[in-house]
Amino acid sequence: MRAGVFDSGAGGLTVVRSFLEHGIFDEIVYYGDTARVPYGIKDPNTIVRYGLEAIEFFNNFGIDLLVTACNTVSAYALPQMRDKSDYPIYGVIDPGVRALVNKVEDKDASILIIGTRATIDSGRYQKELESLGYGNVVAVQTGMLVPVVEEGIFSGEVLEAILSHYFSSLSMTPDAIILGCTHFPLISDAISSYFGRKPLMIHSGEAIVEYLEERGMTGRGTETRLGIFASDNVEGLRNIATEWLGADRQFIL
Amino acid sequence: MRAGVFDSGAGGLTVVRSFLEHGIFDEIVYYGDTARVPYGIKDPNTIVRYGLEAIEFFNNFGIDLLVTACNTVSAYALPQMRDKSDYPIYGVIDPGVRALVNKVEDKDASILIIGTRATIDSGRYQKELESLGYGNVVAVQTGMLVPVVEEGIFSGEVLEAILSHYFSSLSMTPDAIILGCTHFPLISDAISSYFGRKPLMIHSGEAIVEYLEERGMTGRGTETRLGIFASDNVEGLRNIATEWLGADRQFIL
Numbered sequence: 001m002r003a004g005v006f007d008s009g010a011g012g013l014t015v016v017r018s019f020l021e022h023g024i025f026d027e028i029v030y031y032g033d034t035a036r037v038p039y040g041i042k043d044p045n046t047i048v049r050y051g052l053e054a055i056e057f058f059n060n061f062g063i064d065l066l067v068t069a070c071n072t073v074s075a076y077a078l079p080q081m082r083d084k085s086d087y088p089i090y091g092v093i094d095p096g097v098r099a100l101v102n103k104v105e106d107k108d109a110s111i112l113i114i115g116t117r118a119t120i121d122s123g124r125y126q127k128e129l130e131s132l133g134y135g136n137v138v139a140v141q142t143g144m145l146v147p148v149v150e151e152g153i154f155s156g157e158v159l160e161a162i163l164s165h166y167f168s169s170l171s172m173t174p175d176a177i178i179l180g181c182t183h184f185p186l187i188s189d190a191i192s193s194y195f196g197r198k199p200l201m202i203h204s205g206e207a208i209v210e211y212l213e214e215r216g217m218t219g220r221g222t223e224t225r226l227g228i229f230a231s232d233n234v235e236g237l238r239n240i241a242t243e244w245l246g247a248d249r250q251f252i253l
Numbered sequence: 254m255r256a257g258v259f260d261s262g263a264g265g266l267t268v269v270r271s272f273l274e275h276g277i278f279d280e281i282v283y284y285g286d287t288a289r290v291p292y293g294i295k296d297p298n299t300i301v302r303y304g305l306e307a308i309e310f311f312n313n314f315g316i317d318l319l320v321t322a323c324n325t326v327s328a329y330a331l332p333q334m335r336d337k338s339d340y341p342i343y344g345v346i347d348p349g350v351r352a353l354v355n356k357v358e359d360k361d362a363s364i365l366i367i368g369t370r371a372t373i374d375s376g377r378y379q380k381e382l383e384s385l386g387y388g389n390v391v392a393v394q395t396g397m398l399v400p401v402v403e404e405g406i407f408s409g410e411v412l413e414a415i416l417s418h419y420f421s422s423l424s425m426t427p428d429a430i431i432l433g434c435t436h437f438p439l440i441s442d443a444i445s446s447y448f449g450r451k452p453l454m455i456h457s458g459e460a461i462v463e464y465l466e467e468r469g470m471t472g473r474g475t476e477t478r479l480g481i482f483a484s485d486n487v488e489g490l491r492n493i494a495t496e497w498l499g500a501d502r503q504f505i506l
Contacts, residue, residue, distance in 0.1 A: 035299050036289045041403070043486040046288050144411070147400045150294070153418075158397070161414035165406075233296040 001219030002027040004063040004087075006054045009037035010150070010240045011182030012069030015092070016226070017245055018205030024218035027225045029061045030241070035232035038146055039072040040116020040181070047118060051077030055084045057229070063087055065217055067208055071115055071180045075122035088217070092204040095211035096178050097128045099202050102210075103176070104134075110172040112199070113139040115180030116146065125178055138174075142166045142181075149183040155190050163194040176200040254472030255280040257316040257340075259307045262290035263403070263493045264435030265322030268345070269479070270498055271458030277471035280478045282314045283494070288485035291399055292325040293369020293434070300371060304330030308337045310482070316340055318470055320461055324368055324433045328375035341470070345457040348464035349431050350381045352455050355463075356429070357387075363425040365452070366392040368433030369399065378431055391427075395419045395434075402436040408443050416447040429453040 003025045005012055009032045019025055031054060033039075039047055051073050058066055066089045068074050068081070074091030082089050100111070111134055113125045120141040129137050144162050153159055177199045179185055185203045192198045212218050226245070230237040256278045258265055262285045272278055284307060286292075292300050304326050311319055319342045321327050321334070327344025335342050353364070364387055366378045373394045382390045397415050406412055430452045432438055438456045445451045465471050479498070483490040 035295060037294075041290075042288060043489075046485040144397075144400050144404055147397050151397055156418075158411075158414045158418045161411045165409075165411045232299040236296075 001025050001064045001221070002029065002062065004028075004058045004061060004066040005030045005069050006051075006058070006066060006073065007032050007069040007182060008039040008050075008072065009034050010237055011146075013241055013244050014182045014185045014203075015067065015069035015205040015208060016241075018203070018209050020224055020226075020245060022209045022218075023220060023222045023224065024209060024212065025224055026219055026221040027227070029058070029063060029227045030229065031057050032228075032230045032237050034230040034237060038116070039070060040118045040143055040146065042118065044076045044118070044122075047072055048077045048080050051081045052084055055081050059085070065090065065212075067212075068092070069182050069204065069208075071119045071182065071204065075119050075124045090208060090212065090217075092182075092208050093124050093128070093180075095207040096180070096202050096204055097125065097132070098211055099207035100129070100176060100178060100200075101132060103200055103202075106175075107133045108136055109134070109175040111137045111176050111178065112170070112172070112174035113137065113178045113180050114142045114145075114166075114184065115139070116143050117141045119180050125180060136172065138170065138172060140166055140170070145187065146181065146183050149186050154187050159187060159190050160194065163191065167194065173197065174199045176202065178202040179204065254278050254317045254474070255282065255315065257281075257311045257314060257319040258283045258322050259304075259311070259319060259326065260285050260322040260435060261292040261303075261325065262287050263490055264399075266494055266497050267435050267438045267456075268320065268322040268458040268461060269494075271456070271462050273477055273498060275462045275471075276473060276475050276477065277462060277465065278477055279472055279474040280480070282311070282316060282480045283482065284310050285481075285483045285490050287483040287490060291369070292323060293371045293396055293399065295371065297329045297371070297375075300325055301330045301333050304334045305337055308334050312338070318343065318465075320465075321345070322435050322457065322461075324372045324435065324457065328372050328377045343461060343465065343470075345435075345461050346377050346381070346433075348460040349433065349455050349457055350378065350385070351464055352460035353382070353429060353431060354385060356453055356455075359428075360386045361389055362387070362428040364390045364429050364431065365423070365425070365427035366390065366431045366433050367395045367398075367419075367437060368392070368431075370394045370396050372433050378433060389425065391423065391425060393419055393423070398440065399434065399436050402439050407440050412440060412443050413447065416444065420447065426450065427452045429455065431455045432457065
């Protein structure tokens with residue numbers, strides 16, 4: 001099976017890593033819109049337009065399904081993208097909610113959702129969880145965590161100061177955290193340390209693997225071949241992919 | 254006189270503020286490429302392409318001159334943009350260097366240049382200053398300061414942690430700092446505090462005003478009319494403009 005993975009930049013490689021670890025695809029075609037990253041500070045109309053342009057990109061690749069790894073795109077653009085494609089498209093929000101429901105039975109559990117401004121403003125995670133009866137849900141926009149991760153900072157004073165900036169006024173200590181941005185799995189340890197406990201972490205990559213498996217939308221791929229494409233500096237993105245995904249990776253094209 | 258001001262986003266409004274304070278134009282047409290901001294993390298080829306697309310935007314407005322407020326565009330795209338326009342185009346790097354030369358006679362003065370990754374990588378400021386004989390010049394990429402300013406953080410622990418991250422290994426205490434990004438004037442006080450003294454700060458807006466005045470490229474504009482345009486969320490940018498530039502501002506269009 002050949003899967004497409006769309007992201008605003010490099011962050012979606014954390015989803016690719018989950019696909020590789022679970023060996024569920026023969027081929028993965030990754031497209032990062034690095035010329036226009038980040039999306040999470042931009043308007044819904046613009047995000048939809050970018051999603052539709054990604055469909056045009058993937059139309060050349062004969063993919064069997066497309067995963068939009070980007071939470072912001074998943075929050076705003078899926079219906080419009082589905083209208084323009086003849087393959088199934090999966091976002092990461094429904095899978096994230098599903099993963100949480102599978103693991104958190106207590107409807108009074110404290111649930112923290114973190115994401116970009118656009119993702120949190122969409123209210124998508126919040127509405128889904130509330131409609132399922134979860135009564136203790138808080139959502140926080142944590143946009144500065146994106147450039148910090150992109151700077152390669154995964155621990156230390158800068159990160160601690162930013163976590164404190166966002167979370168010091170929270171009145172809860174979360175039982176579960178939805179990492180509503182593909183960058184955030186890279187700092188999940190720092191987030192756990194901040195709260196002084198290990199909350200359940202919902203990771204988009206792991207969630208979407210489970211979701212696709214439940215729907216029979218996976219194949220087998222122990223030697224997955226990977227194509228990396230970008231709208232800006234594709235060489236840089238390939239270097240990040242090699243670093244994050246292992247140097248012995250087979251690249252196609 | 255009608256001036257165009259081009260920036261990757263909202264930051265160039267600090268340059269507009271200088272134009273308004275000095276009353277040097279009757280009309281200013283501002284275009285922020287908010288759909289693709291930030292530029293400073295992107296490739297030179299992409300930055301040049303965006304600069305050329307801005308020229309197409311301004312061609313409709315009958316401007317007398319164009320100022321690219323964005324240091325990153327000024328570092329990479331001016332020759333190509335000049336080839337495609339029939340009005341003069343000014344960047345902010347030569348004016349910044351000129352302003353420093355006017356104020357710092359001592360060639361051994363400690364000069365710190367801060368800017369985005371792309372601006373610093375271009376080496377433009379460094380080469381100009383070294384060719385003029387300044388022997389104690391250090392350049393630091395301080396990209397995280399951009400999203401921090403955009404989050405409205407102008408002081409406090411987050412900013413201090415980031416300043417310390419970038420500057421704690423510096424072996425100099427700067428006599429002068431070139432604020433090589435339009436966002437940075439908003440945190441010049443915090444930067445001064447960090448160094449425990451008040452270095453001379455070179456601000457792109459003030460520098461370009463002086464530069465244009467020296468060249469007779471200014472008019473008079475005590476009631477400057479301002480047009481604000483953006484590739485994404487123009488309403489949001491107009492709100493920022495109102496906040497930064499004064500609520501009684503006359504907007505055109």
